[in-house]
Structures are given as structure tokens and as C-alpha cells.
Amino acid sequence: MVIATELCALSEYRIYPGHGKLMIRRDGKPIWLGxxxxxxxxIQRKKAAKLVWTQAWRRLHKKGLSETATKKRTRRSNKVQRAVVGASLEDIKKKASEKSSVRSAAREAALKEMKDRKAANKAKSGGKGKAAPSGGATFQKVPKHMGGGRGKRGGTQR
Structure with a gap:
């Protein structure tokens, strides 16, 4: 069974039979008020769009549209490959396509060459590297961002 309802002229809520008031405006238009x-x-001539609890205000401020509105489409950024300084795009693609066994063999060859070079340098210099300072304490230079523990203000623990 369908019940005949009216809409409130101010709030736009439903007015069921037996409720609300019918007001006739000066221009003769009938207005239902819930x-x-x-x-x-x-009567005070308030605008419905300025009253937070009315449907007019909710429509104006885009409230309650989440369940009816479809999901907004987002733009996907396209990935672009660029050449790195010292290597062209073709070189990068060639390296990426070659098998890992080839890459690991090349890495091992490079490591072996470096070890041979170090050994040759050591033999040339006569086997004497840098001697450790007397006293047994060796100090290493530590970068600022790794050690110290001091912020911008510096120095003391409180």
C-alpha cells in the first residue's frame, strides 16, 4: 500500500498524512511545512540552503553523495625509461635482457682482476702497507651523519 506523502518546502523531508501545516503564500502557491x-x-524568511540540517544545504555542500556516486577514475602515470649518465638506453636494455649467469661470470672476472691488481701493487711496494700507529689504538674517520649523535644545537647531554 502506497501512502500519499508531501514534501516539506523548507527541509524537503517527507510529511505523512495527519502531520504538518499547509500554508498558502501571498501569490497563491500552497506550501507544505512539516x-x-x-x-x-x-515565516522569518530564512533560506533553507543556510540551515545545516536541511536537504538544500546538504545538496549545496555535496554531503551524502558517496553511496550514489560512482568511483572517480584516477589517472595512472606511465613509466618511461631514460638513459643514465654514462650508459645509453640500448646498453641498459641489453644488460637487462642478458642472463644472470653471464652477469655473475662477468662480476667474478672483474673481482679476480681487481684482486690480481692489488696483489701486484703489494708486491711492487715491497709488502709494506701503512703501519698502524703505536699504542695499539686505531681510529677510523666516521662521516658526520653516522656518528656524533648531536643535532643542530650541538653538544651536551642533559
Whole structure:
């Protein structure tokens, strides 16, 4: 069974039979008002769009549209490959396509060459590297960002 309902002119809520007031405007237009609050505010000539609890205000401020609106489409950024300084794009693609066994063999060959070079340098210099300072304490230079523990203000623990 369908119940004939009216809409409130101010709040746009449903008015069921036996509720609300029918007001005839000066121009002869009939207006249904659901509550005495709506009637009072209409007489005071308040705008429905400025009253937070009315549907007009909710429509104006885009409230309650989440369940009806479809999901907004997002743009995907396209990935672009660029050449790195010292290597062209073709070189990078060639390296990426070659098998890992070839790469590991090349890495091992490079390591072996470096070890041979170090051994040759050691033999040339006569086997004496840098001697450790006397006293047994060796100090290493530590970068600023790794050691110290001091912020911008510097120095003391409190």
C-alpha cells in the first residue's frame, strides 16, 4: 500500500498524512511545512540552503553523495625509461635482457682482476702497507651523519 506523502518546502523531508501545516503564500502557491520549526523559519524568511540540517544545504555542500556516486577514475602515470649518465638506453636494455649467469661470470672476472691488481701493487711496494700507529689504538674517520649523535644545537647531554 502506497501512502500519499508531501514534501516539506523548507527541509524537503517527507510529511505523512495527519502531520504538518499547509500554508498558502501571498501569490497563491500552497506550501507544505512539516514541523513548527520549519513553519517558524519560513515565516522569518530564512533560506533553507543556510540551515545545516536541511536537504538544500546538504545538496549545496555535496554531503551524502558517496553511496550514489560512482568511483572517480584516477589517472595512472606511465613509466618511461631514460638513459643514465654514462650508459645509453640500448646498453641498459641489453644488460637487462642478458642472463644472470653471464652477469655473475662477468662480476667474478672483474673481482679476480681487481684482486690480481692489488696483489701486484703489494708486491711492487715491497709488502709494506701503512703501519698502524703505536699504542695499539686505531681510529677510523666516521662521516658526520653516522656518528656524533648531536643535532643542530650541538653538544651536551642533559
Amino acid at each position: 514541523t513548527s520549526k520549519a513553519y517558524s523559519l519560513t
